[in-house]
Amino acid sequence: MDPVLRVENLSKKFGKRLVLNNVSFSIAKGEIVGFVGPNGAGKTTVMKCCMGLLKQLSGEILICGKSVRTQFEQAVANISYMSDSAIFYDYLSGYDNLKMYAKLYGTYDPAKLEEIIRYVGMEDRMHDPVKSYSLGMKQRMSLVLAVLNEPMIVLMDEPMNGLDPEGVILLRDFITQLAAEKKIAFFISSHNLNELDKVCERIITIQNGVIQNELNRDSEQRAVFALSTGDLQKTKEIISKSFQVKVQEKAEELVFEIKKEHFNQLMRELVLSDIEIRSLKTLNILEAEYLELFGGKK
Numbered sequence: 001m002d003p004v005l006r007v008e009n010l011s012k013k014f015g016k017r018l019v020l021n022n023v024s025f026s027i028a029k030g031e032i033v034g035f036v037g038p039n040g041a042g043k044t045t046v047m048k049c050c051m052g053l054l055k056q057l058s059g060e061i062l063i064c065g066k067s068v069r070t071q072f073e074q075a076v077a078n079i080s081y082m083s084d085s086a087i088f089y090d091y092l093s094g095y096d097n098l099k100m101y102a103k104l105y106g107t108y109d110p111a112k113l114e115e116i117i118r119y120v121g122m123e124d125r126m127h128d129p130v131k132s133y134s135l136g137m138k139q140r141m142s143l144v145l146a147v148l149n150e151p152m153i154v155l156m157d158e159p160m161n162g163l164d165p166e167g168v169i170l171l172r173d174f175i176t177q178l179a180a181e182k183k184i185a186f187f188i189s190s191h192n193l194n195e196l197d198k199v200c201e202r203i204i205t206i207q208n209g210v211i212q213n214e215l216n217r218d219s220e221q222r223a224v225f226a227l228s229t230g231d232l233q234k235t236k237e238i239i240s241k242s243f244q245v246k247v248q249e250k251a252e253e254l255v256f257e258i259k260k261e262h263f264n265q266l267m268r269e270l271v272l273s274d275i276e277i278r279s280l281k282t283l284n285i286l287e288a289e290y291l292e293l294f295g296g297k298k
Helices: 043-050 072-076 094-105 110-119 135-147 165-182 193-199 232-243 260-272 285-294
Strands: 005-014 017-027 032-036 058-063 079-082 153-157 185-189 202-207 210-216 222-229 247-250 253-259 277-283
Touching: 005 043, 017 043, 017 058, 017 210, 032 043, 032 165, 032 193, 032 285, 043 058, 043 153, 043 185, 058 072, 079 135, 094 110, 094 135, 110 135, 110 165, 135 153, 135 165, 165 185, 165 193, 193 285, 202 285, 210 285, 222 232, 222 260, 232 247, 232 253, 232 260, 253 260
Parallel strands: 032 185, 032 202, 079 153, 153 185
Antiparallel strands: 005 017, 005 058, 202 210, 222 253, 222 277, 247 253
């Protein structure tokens, strides 16, 4: 099956500065993919190039097989972009704003609009003026707006900004439900690594305009630990020798990934070696990968 989004050797310059360097990846129908990297890594630039909002220096972007460069209208008809800066008319109600956009897209259907509004838990406030909405409520409005044109893929740039915990849960459920039922793909850029880890099937990482890695979320049988002991060097030697894994030293802690079934064996070996265990915590696997790739920079 052809991907809904294919990016091939995408490069982009701002002036003389190369901000994207041969970026390549693809996203399948109904797939939920995260996009992670430090500030300034190129995440938003990639998304804007995919939307045709920025002109690429070289490379190709295909949306449902249509080129953004040479078949712009056909390509962008299948894509939508959600940011935290969507424009709404404050004096209109939320419903009237969405109705207006749906009519512009040619997709207005009262029943479908009501269904999407229920998904994001806004039905009780839809007829209030937008000027009375909180930032989180406007984010939910932006989410509804992003799917009004019935796209095949939605690009989301920091969609969790301004959302309270209930809003984050609603957003997560909304994404997974649309991906499963309507086969809409989602490409999500966010610094909220915990939430990305919960919703995404795959994570693409980028730094300095270059794709670094792709991480699959097949983590049920493994765990990442941050361990502080009275003898870090000896502890590091034991972990490396016994489990053949890479050990990173970060701020007086050892960070490493092992199979969950090996945890008790490690604790036993440390006790038998008379090593004092000062602290131990389990890390989110995506956070650990992020620290390894980017050194904690966000």
